[in-house]
Amino acid sequence: MNTTSFLKKALLVVIVVFFASCDKDYNEIGGDLIGGNNFDFNKASFSVQAYTQKTGAIQSNNLEVNPLGIYSDSNFGETNANFNTQVSLQAAVTSVGARPFIESVILTIPYFKDDFKTKVNADGSRTYVLDSIYGAANAKIKLSVYESGYFMRDADPLTGFQQQQQFFTDQNTLFDSNKIVDRLNDSSDKSQNDEFFFSSTEEAVPVTDSITGAKSTKYIVPGMKLNLNKEYFKTRILDAANEGKLASNNVFKNYFRGLYFKTEKIAGSTGNMAMLDFKKGQITIVYKQDVASPTGGAPTREKKTLILDLSGNSVSLLNNDFSSAGTTYNSLPIKGNAAAGDEKVYLKGGEGSIAVLDLFDKTDIKGYDGQGNLTSGANGISDELDDLRNPADGKKILINEANLVFHIDAATMANSIEPQRVYLYDFKNSRPVVDYSDPSANNIDPKKSKLLFGGIIEKGVTSKRGTTYKIRITNQIRNLINNKDSTNVKLGLAVIEDIFRINSYKVRTPNADINSAPKASVMNPLGTILYGGSSTVPLEKRLKLEIYFTKPN
Incomplete structure (x- = not known):
């Protein structure tokens, strides 16, 4: 009993000395904790x-986040970042009703934001500060979105399809030359294409309660939102459903091979670049179709939504330009x-x-x-x-x-x-x-x-x-x-x-x-x-x- 009590007291003294010493610098530890010279x-x-x-050039497929845009640095030159990704169906579509009409095709990709700097305003809206945006605020670039014509394989045939297919940063010419020539983001609003910029402004959407009729406003956090060509998607997507092209993702990915995002510099702007999680991006197609009456009467109009995810194989495509900046870095061996x-x-x-x-x-x-x-x-x-x-x-x-x-x-x-x-x-x-x-x-x-x-x-x-x-x-x-x-x-x-x-x-x-x-x-x-x-x-x-x-x- 006495020995045990002594040991406990001794252990307590050692613990106290140890924790008291944790706040001291190294010289004090050497003199006081170890002590005794x-x-x-x-x-x-x-x-x-x-x-x-x-x-x-380095492998750049299937990254968790990817740059998009143009960033100029006096030490490292100008980097132009494009992107190519496959697209997948959230759900298979085996058929579309008669007289399909597309109301909207909207591409959305969320931006990263700094939650600690977000301010809530009196009206319920918010003021955001975007994260991972490089370059002058609201600097404009030319942004074009195309259907990709290049099929991104899962496996590499040179390895007997035993290893993942690799894609590299210097393959932009390959994807650019295989794009389908129709520009999909052809809205008359130039902020969606020829004068695009990464905006920190949230979207205010009017909402009406379906039961009470009360009106309110829903605020949507900042992100890329592009209206895509409705006729193009009617032909390529809705009309193809009845041909079996949307019956499974394996069939669909070979039919619609993805999207190619191309950025270009415009006069008077240094450009801007953002890091994006493209895999959280979506294309939302809202359309109407005729639905046959079960009693044989006149068909009714039904609103439907088809969602395409920006998932599957992807590649970050980079080009470094040292013609006006970064000459010292470029000249390094x-x-x-x-x-x-x-x-x-x-x-x-x-x-x-x-x-x-x-x-x-x-x-x-x-x-x-x-x-x-x-x-x-x-x-x-x-x-x-x-x-x-x-x-x-x-x-x-x-x-x-x-x-x-x-x-x-x-x-x-x-x-x-x-x-x-x-x-x-x-x-x-x-x-x-x-x-x-x-x-x-x-x-x-x-x-x-x-x-x-x-x-x-x-x-x-x-x-x-x-x-x-x-x-x-x-x-x-x-x-x-x-x-x-x-x-x-x-x-x-x-x-x-x-x-x-x-x-x-x-x-x-x-x-x-x-x-x-x-x-x-x-x-x-x-x-x-x-x-x-x-x-x-x-x-x-x-x-x-x-x-x-x-x-x-």
């Missing part, structure tokens, strides 16, 4: 070599300086580029100075990683935390939209690093989840512009040091749209340098410029691996 708490900065690696590293690394989503990182360097080292920097020693050239694994004094170290800190070239990026997140992964094996398994993950916001793993942009208090990205790789470094069989693989860094999309997509022309890049990077059209680990970079901006560790005296 038995351990030293240190910080060391290690060199990292990084270089730019361009992907070229496909592969940067892998031996010494680049002074700056350029990350660009879509058909863009990633960075390749080498941790640890061959350096003349023996220990660490009072500021935690590596010091030169008399033991000659030694590998940094080997020195951590096998300290010269034989005293094993304990890794408390390890981070990669990337500094943004803020001056060059001053007029660019900055990616909100970058993603670190195992470049050699195209998979996440160990620290990706972050217990802080949540599914609320894919751009802000996995906070412990990091990679989210950090901004200056005054400038509100990006300063750094920091990524935690504590377990990655622990494994390298503690498991001597672990391989110090090259790491990749890319801008991303969604932290949960960790699979990789194939580059169009794989080679010894690169064969894939993260799918989430293909989804994001933005770019950023980071300082590398080259010795020519000022020390305070230089890419570094920061390790906090405990070492016995």
Whole structure:
């Protein structure tokens, strides 16, 4: 009883001391928690070599979100994003009644909005702020929607139909040349075609109660809403139902092969680009038909609705134009300086580029100075990683935390939209690093989840512009040091749209340098410029691996 009571009290004291210490900085932890002068708490900065690696054209089919429009960036040129998708029936239609007449054909695609900035007005309407819109507000583009004439197969015949058919960012000519020439969004309202823009204005729809006759207003959140040619859809869709073309989706997808969205720049406008979830898009066809009377009398008119979903195979089609901007990026070699590293690394989503990182360097080292920097020693050239694994004094170290800190070239990026997140992964094996398994993950916001793993942009208090990205790789470094069989693989860094999309997509022309890049990077059209680990970079901006560790005296 007395022993048990003592142990409980001792455990309570330890717990109190531990939680009281959590709010202290690293130096205080080293002195107070470990104490007794038995351990030293240190910080060391290690060199990292990084270089730019361009992907070229890359696989872009069946992305969760896709860019549409035109975005101009002074550092990365102008990107034109088109899109092609299959269309499917919500329900099979085996026949349509006599004298069919289409009242409306409306294409709708919702926009992403910032719920935290939405304001509710006194009349019940709302003022919205759209999310993931790049470029000047309400900048206009020419938007054309066509029926696609290209059949997007599910499986690749070159693999004996054993693998999914891949489509790539540079195949716009293929889909453009196979489109059906009739423009479907041919409304006289130019905001739906020749002067289209992504509007944040909600739609107010008058509503009359069918029982009381009371009138009210229904507000519909902002989204793309295009009136499509009614005669075209009567001929292609309703008239084809009685021919069996709408009897199943397998038949229908071969008959009506989808939609092709084409965007073009117009005079006097820089253009605009939006990220869209096309799979939530629909074509709603409202029509009337004759229904035979069961008693043999005159037929009655019946209103019907036929809905087509923008689901099935799809592809993001991108074109980069460097004729007026992004000349520095365009002149970069496909592969940067892998031996010494680049002074700056350029990350660009879509058909863009990633960075390749080498941790640890061959350096003349023996220990660490009072500021935690590596010091030169008399033991000659030694590998940094080997020195951590096998300290010269034989005293094993304990890794408390390890981070990669990337500094943004803020001056060059001053007029660019900055990616909100970058993603670190195992470049050699195209998979996440160990620290990706972050217990802080949540599914609320894919751009802000996995906070412990990091990679989210950090901004200056005054400038509100990006300063750094920091990524935690504590377990990655622990494994390298503690498991001597672990391989110090090259790491990749890319801008991303969604932290949960960790699979990789194939580059169009794989080679010894690169064969894939993260799918989430293909989804994001933005770019950023980071300082590398080259010795020519000022020390305070230089890419570094920061390790906090405990070492016995």
